[in-house]
Structures are given as structure tokens and as C-alpha cells.
Amino acid sequence: MSEQDFEAALIDAAFALGAQAGWRHVSPAAAARHAGLDLVRARALFPCTGTILKKFGRLADAAALSHALQEGSVRDRLFDSLLRRFDFLQARRLGVLALMKALPSCPPLAVALAEMNIASMGWLLEGAGVDATGLTGAVKKRGLLAVWLYGLRAWAADESLDLTATMAAVDSALARAERFATRFSTESAPKAAPEPELPAPL
Incomplete structure (x- = not known):
């Protein structure tokens, strides 16, 4: 083997x-x-047990990045990658649900998983053609993590074979994140300097 x-x-x-x-x-x-x-x-x-989760996360990322979309909007590409990641979890659904149930009683494990997931979101962003480096990249990774966690809650309750509710939740969360990113970039864009007033003609 x-x-x-x-x-x-x-x-x-x-x-x-x-x-x-x-x-x-x-x-x-x-x-x-x-x-x-x-x-x-x-x-x-x-x-250690943490190694199991770290390598599991890497496999999930590989499933998300494999044959990732290269065309379409950033939102479409991220949607595709996130759903591929959920498909990977779905194959081990009962074990993942049991892990989610255990996290509240094991804070160190929850913190470690959060850090691993932030790194994973960086890979998914880069796979979609989005720069995830620097301070701005850190904000983007946490934003996509919020989308992932929102979808994860929907996935945990989604008993449909085609993960309809999960897809709807991810799409909705990505739409909100897109609106926020657009508003943030607009508000943070440097404002043009006012035109100097010309002296009144004599």
C-alpha cells in the first residue's frame, strides 16, 4: 500500500x-x-490526532481545487470549489457530524480547526484567481470562512441527496459577501481631490 x-x-x-x-x-x-x-x-x-484532521483538510482542499472552474465570475468559481469541498465531506458525513458535535467540548481542537480552515480558504481563493496575500488577503480569507461556516450549518441539516439546501445557503452567503466586498471597496477607494476654485473674473 x-x-x-x-x-x-x-x-x-x-x-x-x-x-x-x-x-x-x-x-x-x-x-x-x-x-x-x-x-x-x-x-x-x-x-497525533491533529495530524488526522490536518491531512483530512488537505484532501478536502485537493477535492475542491481539482478541476476547479477557470471561467466565469469569481463568485461562480468559489461556489464551485466550496461545493466540491462539501461533496468530499458528504462521503464521510456521519464522521464529520460527530466531529462537529465534539468541538464545543474541546476548545483546543476547535481553535486548531479554525486555523486550518483559514489556510484552506486562502487556497480556495487563490484557486479562484483571487489574491489572498497580505492584510487584505487575511480579511478575504476570514470572509470566505464565514461563507463556509454558514454553508456548513446548512449542510449539517441537509438530508437531501443533491445538497439543495447547502447549495442555496452557499449561494446566498456568497451573494452577501460579494455585496459587502463591493461596498467596502467603494467606500475605501480614495476620493478625488476637489477642483481648485478659479478666481472670479475681473
């Missing part, structure tokens, strides 16, 4: 175990045992 396949198998096992027993019972060793994977190799690739 290649390293990539081993990592994917352990991650899937971790989310399956989280769905079955709750995330407080999830660890790299427990996930490896659950899937019958080699513990020594698991130890080398997954030093």
Missing part, C-alpha cells in the same frame, strides 16, 4: 470510528486498529 493510500485509509477509518464511538475515542492508533493497519507506519505518519 502506498503512503498516500495508507493515509487515506487511516483517515477514513478515523471518521468511521468517530461516527461509531464518538471523537473522544479517536486517535491514530485507534483508527489503525479499527482498519487493521500497521501501527508502526501509523505512528510514523500520524504523530
Whole structure:
């Protein structure tokens, strides 16, 4: 089994175990045992539970960026990438829902996930052709994170096969973010200096 396949198998096992027993019972060793994977190799690739979530996030980003739209508006491209990311979560739905349920009782894990998600939003922005560097980029990443979290709440309650409610929530949140960005750029644009008054003719 290649390293990539081993990592994917352990991650899937971790989310399956989280769905079955709750995330407080999830660890790299427990996930490896659950899937019958080699513990020594698991130890080398997954030093802690946080590594599972970090690599899961990278796989989700890869799914979102793979075959990403190169045409259309920025909003269309971001919508496509976000929905691809939700499709990735959907394949591990019960485990992700169990993780979301566990976060309030584990603040350090929630903080770590928030930081990982901010980094992910930067990749999605860059994938859509939006500069996500510097102070302005940091604001954009947090804005897209707000869109993602709004969609995530809708996804958690969305039991439809085609994720209709999730798509509607993401579209609505992106529309609000677009309006805000347009207003912000207009208000922050430098105002033209007033034209000097000409002296009255003699």
C-alpha cells in the first residue's frame, strides 16, 4: 500500500470510528486498529490526532481545487470549489457530524480547526484567481470562512441527496459577501481631490 493510500485509509477509518464511538475515542492508533493497519507506519505518519484532521483538510482542499472552474465570475468559481469541498465531506458525513458535535467540548481542537480552515480558504481563493496575500488577503480569507461556516450549518441539516439546501445557503452567503466586498471597496477607494476654485473674473 502506498503512503498516500495508507493515509487515506487511516483517515477514513478515523471518521468511521468517530461516527461509531464518538471523537473522544479517536486517535491514530485507534483508527489503525479499527482498519487493521500497521501501527508502526501509523505512528510514523500520524504523530497525533491533529495530524488526522490536518491531512483530512488537505484532501478536502485537493477535492475542491481539482478541476476547479477557470471561467466565469469569481463568485461562480468559489461556489464551485466550496461545493466540491462539501461533496468530499458528504462521503464521510456521519464522521464529520460527530466531529462537529465534539468541538464545543474541546476548545483546543476547535481553535486548531479554525486555523486550518483559514489556510484552506486562502487556497480556495487563490484557486479562484483571487489574491489572498497580505492584510487584505487575511480579511478575504476570514470572509470566505464565514461563507463556509454558514454553508456548513446548512449542510449539517441537509438530508437531501443533491445538497439543495447547502447549495442555496452557499449561494446566498456568497451573494452577501460579494455585496459587502463591493461596498467596502467603494467606500475605501480614495476620493478625488476637489477642483481648485478659479478666481472670479475681473
